[in-house]
Amino acid sequence: xxxxxxxxxxxxxxxxxxxxxxxxxxxxxxxxxxxxxxxxxxxxxxxxxxxxxxxxxxxxxxxxxxxxxxxxxxxxxxxxxxxxxxxxxxxxxxxxxxxxxxxxxxxxxxxxxxxxxxxxxxxxxxxxxxxxxxxxxxxxxxxxxxxxxxxxxxxxxxxxxxxxxxxxxxxxxxxxxxxxxxxxxxxxxxxxxxxxxxxxxxxxxxxxxxxxxxxxxxxxxxxxxxxxxxxxxxxxxxxxxxxxxxxxxxxxxxxxxxxxxxxxxxxxxxxxxxxxxxxxxxxxxxxxxxxxxxxxxxxxxxxxxxxxxxxxxxxxxxxxxxxxxxxxxxxxxxxxxxxxxxxxxxxxxxxxxxxxxxxxxxx
Amino acid sequence: xxxxxxxxxxxxxxxxxxxxxxxxxxxxxxxxxxxxxxxxxxxxxxxxxxxxxxxxxxxxxxxxxxxxxxxxxxxxxxxxxxxxxxxxxxxxxxxxxxxxxxxxxxxxxxxxxxxxxxxxxxxxxxxxxxxxxxxxxxx
Numbered sequence: 001x002x003x004x005x006x007x008x009x010x011x012x013x014x015x016x017x018x019x020x021x022x023x024x025x026x027x028x029x030x031x032x033x034x035x036x037x038x039x040x041x042x043x044x045x046x047x048x049x050x051x052x053x054x055x056x057x058x059x060x061x062x063x064x065x066x067x068x069x070x071x072x073x074x075x076x077x078x079x080x081x082x083x084x085x086x087x088x089x090x091x092x093x094x095x096x097x098x099x100x101x102x103x104x105x106x107x108x109x110x111x112x113x114x115x116x117x118x119x120x121x122x123x124x125x126x127x128x129x130x131x132x133x134x135x136x137x138x139x140x141x142x143x144x145x146x147x148x149x150x151x152x153x154x155x156x157x158x159x160x161x162x163x164x165x166x167x168x169x170x171x172x173x174x175x176x177x178x179x180x181x182x183x184x185x186x187x188x189x190x191x192x193x194x195x196x197x198x199x200x201x202x203x204x205x206x207x208x209x210x211x212x213x214x215x216x217x218x219x220x221x222x223x224x225x226x227x228x229x230x231x232x233x234x235x236x237x238x239x240x241x242x243x244x245x246x247x248x249x250x251x252x253x254x255x256x257x258x259x260x261x262x263x264x265x266x267x268x269x270x271x272x273x274x275x276x277x278x279x280x281x282x283x284x285x286x287x288x289x290x291x292x293x294x295x296x297x298x299x300x301x302x303x304x305x306x307x308x309x310x311x312x313x314x315x316x317x318x319x320x321x322x323x324x325x326x327x328x329x330x331x332x333x334x335x336x337x338x339x340x341x342x343x344x345x346x347x348x349x350x351x352x353x354x355x356x357x358x359x360x361x362x363x
Numbered sequence: 364x365x366x367x368x369x370x371x372x373x374x375x376x377x378x379x380x381x382x383x384x385x386x387x388x389x390x391x392x393x394x395x396x397x398x399x400x401x402x403x404x405x406x407x408x409x410x411x412x413x414x415x416x417x418x419x420x421x422x423x424x425x426x427x428x429x430x431x432x433x434x435x436x437x438x439x440x441x442x443x444x445x446x447x448x449x450x451x452x453x454x455x456x457x458x459x460x461x462x463x464x465x466x467x468x469x470x471x472x473x474x475x476x477x478x479x480x481x482x483x484x485x486x487x488x489x490x491x492x493x494x495x496x497x498x499x500x501x502x
Contacts, residue, residue: 049444050437112433124441131448135455184388190397199404199411201430217383218376225372 020232028237035241039080041091043103047132051107054129056136057083057091057100064098065355067165068133070141071103072126072156074148075257076208078249079105081334082146085242088335090344097348102141104129109254114201116254118261119279122155130156130163142351144168146334147303151265155278157288166291166354167318168347171330173303175310176269181215182302186266193262197255205250216301243335271314291320291354295347300330320354 027033047054071091073079082103083091091101104126109116133141142165145153150172157164173179185191197203213219223244230236270276276283294311297303305325315321326343328336333343386392415425424432 047444050441112430112437114430115434116437120438120441124438124445128441128445128448131445131452135448135451138455181387185393188390188393188397190390190394192397192401195401195404195408199408214383214387216380217387218380221379222372222376229368 017232021228024231024234024237028231033234033237033241035245036085036238038085038242038245039083040086041083041089041095046102046136047129049128050125051110051113052125052129053105053107054132055103055105057095057102059095060100062096062098063100065100065352066139067351067355068100068102068137068139068141069094069144069168069351070129070133071101072143072145072149072153073104073106074146075106075121075152075253076148076205076250078246078251079103081246081331084246084335085239088239088242090334090340093340093344094348097344097352099348099351100137102129102133106251108251109202113254115256117256117279118152118155119277119281121257122152122159123279123281126152126156127160127163130160134163140165142166142168144170145172146170147172147330148261151261151271154285154288155276155283157290158283158285159278159281161287161289164288164290166293166351167288168293168295168351169308169311170295171297171300171303171308171333172294172311173265173307174314175272175307176266177272178304178306178310179266180304180307182211183266185211186262193259193267197259201255202252203255203258205252208253209248209250212302239335239337243331246335247331272310285314286317288315289317289319292318292322293347293350294321294323295333295343296323296325297328297330297333298325299328299332302330322350324350 024033041057042059043055043057045053046056071079071082073082083089086092091103094101106121106125130141130143140163143153143157145151145168147170150169153167154169154172157167176183179186186193223240226236227240230240264270264276268275271285292311292315294308296305296308298305300308309323312321312323324346326333326346328339328343332339411426415427418425
């Protein structure tokens with residue numbers, strides 16, 4: 001009798017789910033359900049130069065920490081992943097935790113960016129953004145770099161250690177011997193890097209998207225399966241559509257910056273072996289003295305954890321270095337369900353502790 | 364309750380991922396992909412070169428010339444903004460320093476005045492009184 005009741009209950013739940021799927025499916029197909037607006041946290045543009053914008057999130061009501069946080073996103077994705085939708089916004093979370101937040105939006109490279117180098121990004125745009133923040137806030141910012149943005153942030157911290165209060169690296173590659181499939185492809189003799197960059201100028205987002213898809217070929221199928229399985233839930237649909245919008249909205253990469261990154265970082269592993277340069281200047285990570293938090297996503301299929309874990313061998317001069325590993329994926333680190341209660345609460349606590357203990361940078 | 368759809372999907376995903384992982388690491392596959400990319404790039408390069416030659420022969424700027432010019436303008440734009448921001452930072456430091464100097468000056472005067480008063484009291488002598496600052500003659 002009890003089993004029969006359980007069975008009936010299960011059938012009822014499944015029927016409700018089927019009905020929900022049908023209704024939502026029709027609404028999705030007819031466009032009645034649209035991808036939610038992204039990047040809606042109120043902000044002002046405090047710098048707009050060479051296609052790159054520095055956003056300052058304006059709500060300061062909860063602010064209690066002196067050092068603002070500057071997010072440095074990757075060059076291969078749109079910056080709004082860090083402010084996706086209101087309930088999945090790293091920006092909003094840190095604001096509520098008492099931090100002033102800035103976001104560097106690299107923009108979309110176009111004509112004229114063919115020859116833009118990593119040095120132009122780091123010594124030009126990023127350094128300008130940091131100076132602008134120092135001028136506005138009268139203190140140095142915390143640099144928080146995500147993925148390739150972490151590479152740019154760590155270069156800046158090495159070139160200008162006096163301008164950075166502390167450094168947070170999110171799923172950032174460091175030891176490229178451990179970079180998995182990306183390393184295999186980058187070093188393959190079949191990949192003629194110079195011919196590829198010289199002919200394309202800007203690296204097409206389609207090529208990059210294809211490469212990322214190939215890293216986890218079942219990802220698309222898993223996505224479709226999840227849509228079928230949980231598509232009855234409006235909440236699921238909303239975040240599904242927002243994440244899909246971001247994933248399918250990649251940007252091209254400046255050819256010279258791409259060449260430098262593949263050659264110096266992936267092929268020659270200069271972060272570990274030394275000899276890295278940016279804008280003609282030698283980059284020595286031993287010069288970074290500020291506190292460094294290295295955040296690693298345990299299930300990261302793009303940057304495998306061993307690739308990031310080596311950071312402690314690089315930041316030998318940091319007065320406080322910490323690796324923190326979380327059971328999330330590469331994208332889940334910023335937009336995953338529960339990433340705020342699992343990951344960002346710990347990052348915010350670390351930042352607060354660094355500031356309270358006085359081990360952060362000077363004004 | 365056992366979720367059969369989950370079980371089936373996971374089985375398929377495991378098999379598919381293993382197959383694809385072997386494929387994308389396979390040197391023969393990578394060589395073919397490389398050739399494919401190179402082929403499409405080669406075609407584009409040949410077309411680009413012929414257009415460049417044609418434009419150069421009639422002394423018109425090529426696409427590369429335009430891009431280089433635009434890149435140079437962007438670099439100058441960034442440098443100009445950097446200099447402006449640095450000037451602002453210097454101005455701020457200067458203002459802060461001036462304020463600090465003024466505060467220090469006030470503290471020094473107060474201290475001197477206080478110690479001067481004490482000396483006067485201690486010595487009980489008119490000569491111990493600090494001399495009044497001389498007024499500068501105008502003109």
